[in-house]
Amino acid sequence: MNWRRAALAAAAAAPVIALLAWGMTRDPKEIVSPLPGRNAPEFALGVFAPGEPPLARKVGDTIALASMRGKIVVFNFWASWCLECRVEHKDLSFVAQQNASKSVQFVGVLYNDVPSAGLEWIGKMGGQAYPSVLDQGARTAIDYGLYGVPETFVIDAAGRVAYKHTGPIPAALLQAKIDSLLAAPAVQSPAVQSPASR
Amino acid sequence: MIALVAVVVAATLALASPQVVTPPPVSAIVVPTQRSTADSILEARTTEVAKGLRCPICQGLSIQDSPSEISQQMRALVKEQLRTGKSPDDVRAYFVSKYSEWILLAPEAKGFNLVAYLAPALLFLGGLGTIALVVRRWTAAGESAGESAGESAVAQGAVAADAGQSTQPD
Numbered sequence: 586m587n588w589r590r591a592a593l594a595a596a597a598a599a600p601v602i603a604l605l606a607w608g609m610t611r612d613p614k615e616i617v618s619p620l621p622g623r624n625a626p627e628f629a630l631g632v633f634a635p636g637e638p639p640l641a642r643k644v645g646d647t648i649a650l651a652s653m654r655g656k657i658v659v660f661n662f663w664a665s666w667c668l669e670c671r672v673e674h675k676d677l678s679f680v681a682q683q684n685a686s687k688s689v690q691f692v693g694v695l696y697n698d699v700p701s702a703g704l705e706w707i708g709k710m711g712g713q714a715y716p717s718v719l720d721q722g723a724r725t726a727i728d729y730g731l732y733g734v735p736e737t738f739v740i741d742a743a744g745r746v747a748y749k750h751t752g753p754i755p756a757a758l759l760q761a762k763i764d765s766l767l768a769a770p771a772v773q774s775p776a777v778q779s780p781a782s783r
Numbered sequence: 784m785i786a787l788v789a790v791v792v793a794a795t796l797a798l799a800s801p802q803v804v805t806p807p808p809v810s811a812i813v814v815p816t817q818r819s820t821a822d823s824i825l826e827a828r829t830t831e832v833a834k835g836l837r838c839p840i841c842q843g844l845s846i847q848d849s850p851s852e853i854s855q856q857m858r859a860l861v862k863e864q865l866r867t868g869k870s871p872d873d874v875r876a877y878f879v880s881k882y883s884e885w886i887l888l889a890p891e892a893k894g895f896n897l898v899a900y901l902a903p904a905l906l907f908l909g910g911l912g913t914i915a916l917v918v919r920r921w922t923a924a925g926e927s928a929g930e931s932a933g934e935s936a937v938a939q940g941a942v943a944a945d946a947g948q949s950t951q952p953d
Contacts, residue, residue, distance in 0.1 A: 616839070619883045626881075697852050723856040730881035732839030732853075 618730050620746040626728035630718035633700040634707055639685050642716040648692055657766050658740040659691045664698040665706035667734045673753035678714035680759050693717030696726055696734050741766050829862040832871045836878055837888050
Protein backbone atom coordinates (compact mmCIF):
# COMPACT_ATOMS: atom_id res chain seq x y z
CA MET A 586 0.00 0.00 0.00
CA ASN A 587 1.20 3.45 -0.91
CA TRP A 588 0.79 5.31 2.44
CA ARG A 589 1.65 8.68 0.97
CA ARG A 590 -1.09 8.37 -1.63
CA ALA A 591 -3.62 7.16 0.98
CA ALA A 592 -2.83 10.12 3.27
CA LEU A 593 -3.26 12.53 0.36
CA ALA A 594 -6.67 11.06 -0.54
CA ALA A 595 -7.78 11.20 3.11
CA ALA A 596 -6.66 14.83 3.43
CA ALA A 597 -8.61 15.73 0.29
CA ALA A 598 -11.75 13.91 1.45
CA ALA A 599 -11.73 15.14 5.06
CA PRO A 600 -13.07 18.69 4.43
CA VAL A 601 -15.88 17.36 2.23
CA ILE A 602 -16.85 14.76 4.84
CA ALA A 603 -16.68 17.39 7.60
CA LEU A 604 -18.93 19.73 5.59
CA LEU A 605 -21.48 16.97 4.97
CA ALA A 606 -21.37 15.91 8.64
CA TRP A 607 -22.00 19.50 9.71
CA GLY A 608 -24.93 19.66 7.28
CA MET A 609 -26.44 16.55 8.86
CA THR A 610 -26.60 18.28 12.24
CA ARG A 611 -28.79 21.07 10.86
CA ASP A 612 -32.56 21.04 10.46
CA PRO A 613 -33.30 22.12 6.86
CA LYS A 614 -36.76 23.28 7.93
CA GLU A 615 -35.38 25.62 10.57
CA ILE A 616 -35.25 29.21 9.43
CA VAL A 617 -33.29 31.53 11.67
CA SER A 618 -35.38 34.67 11.97
CA PRO A 619 -33.50 37.96 11.70
CA LEU A 620 -36.25 39.72 13.69
CA PRO A 621 -35.29 39.10 17.35
CA GLY A 622 -33.47 42.17 18.64
CA ARG A 623 -34.92 44.42 15.96
CA ASN A 624 -37.90 46.75 16.01
CA ALA A 625 -41.11 44.79 15.57
CA PRO A 626 -42.83 45.60 12.27
CA GLU A 627 -45.75 47.94 12.82
CA PHE A 628 -49.29 46.68 12.34
CA ALA A 629 -52.81 48.04 12.67
CA LEU A 630 -55.35 45.26 12.24
CA GLY A 631 -59.10 44.93 12.78
CA VAL A 632 -60.56 42.75 15.52
CA PHE A 633 -62.84 39.94 14.31
CA ALA A 634 -62.94 37.83 17.50
CA PRO A 635 -63.47 39.91 20.65
CA GLY A 636 -61.91 37.66 23.29
CA GLU A 637 -63.21 37.53 26.83
CA PRO A 638 -63.29 40.07 29.69
CA PRO A 639 -61.12 41.59 31.01
CA LEU A 640 -59.05 41.35 27.79
CA ALA A 641 -62.00 41.72 25.38
CA ARG A 642 -61.98 44.24 22.52
CA LYS A 643 -64.93 45.23 20.34
CA VAL A 644 -65.25 43.59 16.94
CA GLY A 645 -64.12 46.10 14.32
CA ASP A 646 -61.72 47.88 16.66
CA THR A 647 -58.21 48.42 15.32
CA ILE A 648 -55.32 47.09 17.36
CA ALA A 649 -52.08 48.87 16.49
CA LEU A 650 -48.64 48.00 17.80
CA ALA A 651 -47.81 51.70 18.09
CA SER A 652 -50.63 52.11 20.61
CA MET A 653 -49.18 49.38 22.82
CA ARG A 654 -45.76 50.94 23.52
CA GLY A 655 -44.78 50.32 27.11
CA LYS A 656 -46.56 46.96 27.15
CA ILE A 657 -45.25 43.50 26.46
CA VAL A 658 -47.10 42.18 23.41
CA VAL A 659 -47.61 38.49 22.72
CA PHE A 660 -48.41 38.25 19.04
CA ASN A 661 -49.61 34.80 18.02
CA PHE A 662 -50.37 33.68 14.45
CA TRP A 663 -52.93 30.89 14.18
CA ALA A 664 -55.50 29.34 11.83
CA SER A 665 -58.54 27.10 12.17
CA TRP A 666 -56.95 24.58 9.77
CA CYS A 667 -53.79 24.36 11.85
CA LEU A 668 -53.64 21.21 13.99
CA GLU A 669 -50.74 22.34 16.17
CA CYS A 670 -52.64 25.53 17.06
CA ARG A 671 -55.00 23.30 19.07
CA VAL A 672 -52.07 22.15 21.19
CA GLU A 673 -51.12 25.64 22.36
CA HIS A 674 -54.56 27.24 22.43
CA LYS A 675 -55.40 26.52 26.08
CA ASP A 676 -51.88 27.44 27.20
CA LEU A 677 -52.08 30.83 25.48
CA SER A 678 -55.48 31.64 26.98
CA PHE A 679 -54.28 30.49 30.41
CA VAL A 680 -51.12 32.65 30.34
CA ALA A 681 -53.13 35.62 29.00
CA GLN A 682 -55.54 35.35 31.94
CA GLN A 683 -52.68 34.92 34.42
CA ASN A 684 -51.13 38.18 33.20
CA ALA A 685 -54.36 40.13 32.68
CA SER A 686 -53.55 42.57 35.49
CA LYS A 687 -49.99 43.16 34.25
CA SER A 688 -48.72 45.28 31.42
CA VAL A 689 -49.04 42.46 28.92
CA GLN A 690 -51.23 42.39 25.81
CA PHE A 691 -52.09 39.23 23.89
CA VAL A 692 -53.16 39.49 20.26
CA GLY A 693 -54.09 36.57 18.00
CA VAL A 694 -53.72 36.90 14.22
CA LEU A 695 -55.80 34.76 11.88
CA TYR A 696 -53.48 33.55 9.13
CA ASN A 697 -54.82 32.69 5.65
CA ASP A 698 -58.25 31.79 6.95
CA VAL A 699 -61.78 33.19 6.94
CA PRO A 700 -63.28 34.89 10.02
CA SER A 701 -66.31 32.57 10.15
CA ALA A 702 -64.02 29.51 10.33
CA GLY A 703 -61.90 31.26 12.97
CA LEU A 704 -64.93 32.09 15.12
CA GLU A 705 -66.29 28.56 14.79
CA TRP A 706 -62.91 27.17 15.83
CA ILE A 707 -62.73 29.47 18.87
CA GLY A 708 -66.21 28.30 19.86
CA LYS A 709 -65.25 24.65 19.53
CA MET A 710 -62.07 25.22 21.53
CA GLY A 711 -64.04 26.70 24.43
CA GLY A 712 -63.25 30.36 23.77
CA GLN A 713 -60.18 32.56 23.53
CA ALA A 714 -59.19 34.87 26.40
CA TYR A 715 -57.75 37.62 24.16
CA PRO A 716 -58.85 39.30 20.92
CA SER A 717 -57.89 38.10 17.46
CA VAL A 718 -57.39 40.25 14.39
CA LEU A 719 -57.56 39.71 10.62
CA ASP A 720 -54.49 39.97 8.41
CA GLN A 721 -55.72 40.65 4.87
CA GLY A 722 -53.37 39.34 2.21
CA ALA A 723 -51.02 38.05 4.92
CA ARG A 724 -49.11 41.35 4.75
CA THR A 725 -48.38 41.37 8.48
CA ALA A 726 -47.46 37.69 8.36
CA ILE A 727 -44.91 38.38 5.61
CA ASP A 728 -43.67 41.42 7.53
CA TYR A 729 -42.96 39.10 10.44
CA GLY A 730 -41.24 36.55 8.19
CA LEU A 731 -43.85 33.90 8.91
CA TYR A 732 -43.55 30.53 7.20
CA GLY A 733 -46.14 28.55 9.08
CA VAL A 734 -48.50 28.48 12.02
CA PRO A 735 -48.43 28.55 14.92
CA GLU A 736 -45.72 31.14 15.45
CA THR A 737 -45.51 33.46 18.43
CA PHE A 738 -43.61 36.73 18.77
CA VAL A 739 -42.97 38.31 22.15
CA ILE A 740 -42.42 42.05 21.74
CA ASP A 741 -40.89 44.04 24.59
CA ALA A 742 -42.10 47.33 26.01
CA ALA A 743 -39.76 49.25 23.69
CA GLY A 744 -41.35 47.64 20.63
CA ARG A 745 -38.52 45.23 19.85
CA VAL A 746 -38.95 41.56 19.03
CA ALA A 747 -37.58 39.86 22.13
CA TYR A 748 -38.39 36.28 21.18
CA LYS A 749 -39.81 34.24 18.33
CA HIS A 750 -41.23 30.76 18.86
CA THR A 751 -42.03 28.38 16.04
CA GLY A 752 -44.63 25.69 16.76
CA PRO A 753 -46.86 25.33 19.82
CA ILE A 754 -45.53 27.43 22.69
CA PRO A 755 -45.68 25.82 26.15
CA ALA A 756 -47.27 27.90 28.94
CA ALA A 757 -44.20 27.66 31.19
CA LEU A 758 -41.85 28.90 28.47
CA LEU A 759 -44.12 31.80 27.54
CA GLN A 760 -44.57 32.79 31.17
CA ALA A 761 -40.79 32.68 31.70
CA LYS A 762 -40.25 35.00 28.71
CA ILE A 763 -42.90 37.42 29.99
CA ASP A 764 -41.44 37.36 33.50
CA SER A 765 -37.92 38.06 32.25
CA LEU A 766 -39.19 41.05 30.25
CA LEU A 767 -41.26 42.35 33.16
CA ALA A 768 -38.18 42.09 35.38
CA ALA A 769 -35.95 43.87 32.86
CA PRO A 770 -35.33 47.56 33.46
CA ALA A 771 -37.31 49.91 31.25
CA VAL A 772 -35.51 50.83 28.06
CA GLN A 773 -35.94 53.80 25.82
CA SER A 774 -38.32 53.21 22.93
CA PRO A 775 -36.52 52.93 19.61
CA ALA A 776 -37.72 54.82 16.58
CA VAL A 777 -40.95 53.39 15.24
CA GLN A 778 -40.42 51.50 12.00
CA SER A 779 -42.77 52.94 9.42
CA PRO A 780 -45.07 50.47 7.60
CA ALA A 781 -44.34 52.55 4.50
CA SER A 782 -40.77 51.27 4.60
CA ARG A 783 -41.94 47.89 3.31
CA MET B 784 -84.62 54.09 -66.26
CA ILE B 785 -80.84 54.23 -66.27
CA ALA B 786 -80.98 56.49 -63.26
CA LEU B 787 -83.20 53.97 -61.44
CA VAL B 788 -80.83 51.08 -62.21
CA ALA B 789 -77.91 53.18 -61.01
CA VAL B 790 -79.68 53.91 -57.74
CA VAL B 791 -80.53 50.21 -57.19
CA VAL B 792 -76.97 49.12 -57.98
CA ALA B 793 -75.55 51.77 -55.69
CA ALA B 794 -77.88 50.74 -52.88
CA THR B 795 -77.01 47.04 -53.36
CA LEU B 796 -73.30 47.78 -53.31
CA ALA B 797 -73.72 49.88 -50.21
CA LEU B 798 -75.54 47.06 -48.41
CA ALA B 799 -73.08 44.40 -49.56
CA SER B 800 -70.00 46.36 -48.54
CA PRO B 801 -68.59 45.66 -45.06
CA GLN B 802 -69.78 47.92 -42.30
CA VAL B 803 -67.64 50.95 -41.95
CA VAL B 804 -66.28 51.24 -38.43
CA THR B 805 -65.25 54.62 -37.25
CA PRO B 806 -61.70 54.32 -35.90
CA PRO B 807 -61.38 55.21 -32.22
CA PRO B 808 -59.57 58.41 -31.38
CA VAL B 809 -55.82 58.16 -31.24
CA SER B 810 -55.76 58.80 -27.48
CA ALA B 811 -58.06 55.82 -26.93
CA ILE B 812 -55.56 53.54 -28.70
CA VAL B 813 -52.35 54.92 -27.26
CA VAL B 814 -53.28 54.91 -23.57
CA PRO B 815 -54.19 51.19 -23.28
CA THR B 816 -51.13 50.26 -25.32
CA GLN B 817 -48.87 52.26 -23.04
CA ARG B 818 -50.61 50.79 -20.01
CA SER B 819 -50.33 47.25 -21.30
CA THR B 820 -46.64 47.79 -22.09
CA ALA B 821 -46.05 49.13 -18.58
CA ASP B 822 -48.04 46.22 -17.14
CA SER B 823 -46.06 43.66 -19.10
CA ILE B 824 -42.78 45.25 -18.01
CA LEU B 825 -43.96 45.22 -14.39
CA GLU B 826 -45.10 41.61 -14.77
CA ALA B 827 -41.72 40.62 -16.23
CA ARG B 828 -39.83 42.33 -13.39
CA THR B 829 -42.14 40.71 -10.83
CA THR B 830 -41.49 37.31 -12.39
CA GLU B 831 -37.74 37.92 -12.37
CA VAL B 832 -37.74 38.77 -8.64
CA ALA B 833 -40.28 36.08 -7.71
CA LYS B 834 -38.17 33.40 -9.42
CA GLY B 835 -35.35 34.14 -6.98
CA LEU B 836 -37.43 34.05 -3.79
CA ARG B 837 -38.04 30.78 -1.99
CA CYS B 838 -41.56 29.63 -1.10
CA PRO B 839 -41.52 29.38 2.73
CA ILE B 840 -43.68 26.26 2.90
CA CYS B 841 -42.33 24.31 -0.09
CA GLN B 842 -39.20 22.30 -0.82
CA GLY B 843 -36.95 24.16 -3.24
CA LEU B 844 -39.72 25.99 -5.10
CA SER B 845 -39.76 29.68 -5.87
CA ILE B 846 -42.77 31.85 -5.09
CA GLN B 847 -43.14 32.18 -8.87
CA ASP B 848 -43.54 28.43 -9.34
CA SER B 849 -45.47 27.58 -6.17
CA PRO B 850 -49.28 27.69 -6.30
CA SER B 851 -49.51 28.03 -2.49
CA GLU B 852 -51.50 30.91 -1.05
CA ILE B 853 -48.57 32.45 0.82
CA SER B 854 -46.42 32.36 -2.34
CA GLN B 855 -49.10 34.14 -4.32
CA GLN B 856 -49.44 36.72 -1.54
CA MET B 857 -45.68 37.24 -1.50
CA ARG B 858 -45.68 37.60 -5.27
CA ALA B 859 -48.44 40.19 -5.03
CA LEU B 860 -46.33 42.08 -2.50
CA VAL B 861 -43.30 41.93 -4.82
CA LYS B 862 -45.42 43.40 -7.60
CA GLU B 863 -46.80 46.11 -5.34
CA GLN B 864 -43.34 47.13 -4.15
CA LEU B 865 -42.02 47.27 -7.72
CA ARG B 866 -45.04 49.33 -8.73
CA THR B 867 -44.28 51.86 -6.01
CA GLY B 868 -40.84 52.39 -7.52
CA LYS B 869 -38.63 50.05 -5.52
CA SER B 870 -35.84 48.33 -7.39
CA PRO B 871 -35.59 44.51 -7.60
CA ASP B 872 -32.65 44.72 -5.16
CA ASP B 873 -34.75 46.74 -2.70
CA VAL B 874 -37.51 44.12 -2.87
CA ARG B 875 -35.04 41.27 -2.32
CA ALA B 876 -33.50 43.19 0.59
CA TYR B 877 -36.96 43.57 2.15
CA PHE B 878 -37.56 39.80 2.04
CA VAL B 879 -34.05 39.08 3.35
CA SER B 880 -34.72 41.46 6.28
CA LYS B 881 -37.80 39.41 7.17
CA TYR B 882 -36.77 35.84 6.37
CA SER B 883 -32.96 36.05 6.40
CA GLU B 884 -30.86 35.09 3.39
CA TRP B 885 -32.64 31.71 3.41
CA ILE B 886 -35.40 33.32 1.33
CA LEU B 887 -33.02 33.70 -1.63
CA LEU B 888 -32.88 30.61 -3.82
CA ALA B 889 -29.38 31.58 -4.91
CA PRO B 890 -27.31 32.92 -2.00
CA GLU B 891 -25.35 36.12 -2.51
CA ALA B 892 -21.79 35.52 -3.72
CA LYS B 893 -19.98 36.84 -0.67
CA GLY B 894 -18.34 35.51 2.50
CA PHE B 895 -18.85 31.82 3.26
CA ASN B 896 -21.37 31.62 0.40
CA LEU B 897 -18.43 31.85 -2.02
CA VAL B 898 -17.74 28.19 -1.22
CA ALA B 899 -20.96 27.28 -3.04
CA TYR B 900 -19.84 29.20 -6.12
CA LEU B 901 -16.12 28.34 -6.14
CA ALA B 902 -16.16 24.73 -4.93
CA PRO B 903 -17.68 23.24 -8.14
CA ALA B 904 -15.13 25.05 -10.33
CA LEU B 905 -12.24 24.07 -8.04
CA LEU B 906 -13.38 20.45 -7.88
CA PHE B 907 -13.75 20.40 -11.67
CA LEU B 908 -10.25 21.79 -12.17
CA GLY B 909 -8.90 19.37 -9.56
CA GLY B 910 -10.56 16.49 -11.39
CA LEU B 911 -9.13 17.60 -14.72
CA GLY B 912 -5.67 17.88 -13.16
CA THR B 913 -5.93 14.41 -11.63
CA ILE B 914 -7.06 12.91 -14.94
CA ALA B 915 -4.24 14.67 -16.79
CA LEU B 916 -1.72 13.38 -14.23
CA VAL B 917 -2.99 9.81 -14.39
CA VAL B 918 -3.13 9.79 -18.19
CA ARG B 919 0.42 11.16 -18.34
CA ARG B 920 1.65 8.45 -16.02
CA TRP B 921 -0.15 5.75 -17.98
CA THR B 922 1.27 7.09 -21.24
CA ALA B 923 4.75 7.29 -19.77
CA ALA B 924 4.42 3.76 -18.41
CA GLY B 925 3.18 2.55 -21.81
CA GLU B 926 6.03 4.24 -23.64
CA SER B 927 8.67 2.91 -21.29
CA ALA B 928 7.11 -0.54 -21.55
CA GLY B 929 7.15 -0.20 -25.35
CA GLU B 930 10.70 0.99 -25.35
CA SER B 931 11.86 -1.82 -23.11
CA ALA B 932 9.89 -4.27 -25.22
CA GLY B 933 11.56 -2.84 -28.33
CA GLU B 934 14.94 -2.98 -26.70
CA SER B 935 14.45 -6.57 -25.65
CA ALA B 936 13.23 -7.42 -29.15
CA VAL B 937 16.34 -5.85 -30.59
CA ALA B 938 18.42 -7.66 -28.06
CA GLN B 939 16.68 -10.91 -28.86
CA GLY B 940 17.24 -10.25 -32.56
CA ALA B 941 20.91 -9.65 -31.94
CA VAL B 942 21.16 -12.80 -29.92
CA ALA B 943 19.40 -14.69 -32.64
CA ALA B 944 21.71 -13.16 -35.21
CA ASP B 945 24.73 -14.14 -33.16
CA ALA B 946 23.36 -17.58 -32.77
CA GLY B 947 22.70 -17.78 -36.50
CA GLN B 948 26.22 -16.70 -37.27
CA SER B 949 27.64 -19.16 -34.83
CA THR B 950 25.59 -21.99 -36.32
CA GLN B 951 26.70 -21.19 -39.86
CA PRO B 952 29.36 -23.59 -41.06
CA ASP B 953 32.63 -21.98 -41.81
